[in-house]
Amino acid sequence: MSGVTFSESVAAVPSGVDDAVGISGSKWYVAIVGNNRERSVAQKLEAMGFESFVASQEELRVWKNGRRKTVDRVLLAAIVFVRCTESERRRIIVNLPYINRFMTDRAARSDGSLNRHVAVVPDSQMDALRFMLGRSDDPVIFSDNYVKGRSVKVIRGNLRGLIGEIVDLADGQSELVIVINALGCAKVHINPIDVECI
Numbered sequence: 001m002s003g004v005t006f007s008e009s010v011a012a013v014p015s016g017v018d019d020a021v022g023i024s025g026s027k028w029y030v031a032i033v034g035n036n037r038e039r040s041v042a043q044k045l046e047a048m049g050f051e052s053f054v055a056s057q058e059e060l061r062v063w064k065n066g067r068r069k070t071v072d073r074v075l076l077a078a079i080v081f082v083r084c085t086e087s088e089r090r091r092i093i094v095n096l097p098y099i100n101r102f103m104t105d106r107a108a109r110s111d112g113s114l115n116r117h118v119a120v121v122p123d124s125q126m127d128a129l130r131f132m133l134g135r136s137d138d139p140v141i142f143s144d145n146y147v148k149g150r151s152v153k154v155i156r157g158n159l160r161g162l163i164g165e166i167v168d169l170a171d172g173q174s175e176l177v178i179v180i181n182a183l184g185c186a187k188v189h190i191n192p193i194d195v196e197c198i
Helices: 038-047 086-091 123-135
Strands: 027-032 051-053 056-062 068-074 079-084 141-143 150-154 163-168 174-180 184-189 195-197
Touching (some): 038 051
Antiparallel strands (some): 027 079, 051 079, 056 068, 163 174, 174 184
16 A cells, blocks of 8 residues: 555556466556446356456445335446456457557656557555455445545554555544555545554
8 A cells, every 4th residue: 555656556567478487477457448337247247267356335225105125336437356367358359349448557658659548457456456355344346536644553443454544534534544556545434443553
């Protein structure tokens, strides 16, 4: 959870680098798909043997007539995370009709060209995101507006053990923030007494 900008922290996969001897080169990539197709695309990728993840969270919906229902709401429209090697991404996944493209690094290359590297989300960030979405009672929101906070570890509550940054808001509340390369950050309200500085 360093203070580097997202574009600086996005890992680039060098051309021609896939699997080292006996070591998997699988990484998390961000696939862009059609709206409202996230779950069906994830299922198709899983059926092909690729690990995939759709950022969603259960929330209680209350209608005007008083009816209540828990729904699983997709938080990142048109995005499916897929874990594969660069070779699998280039040879197989990018050619699938339901994959529009892959998210790229926002920054231009250092040589000034417009060629951009495909964005990779580190395992640690994916683990933190999945943990946050699966355990938080409060709604998680995504934002590309990242403000550096103090590094903390959650010591109480459902998010205990999660490491992130705490940011104090103007209204007196606080948010726990975790950086997600290429996407910005995931935020959730938290009581400052539930964290300790690290």
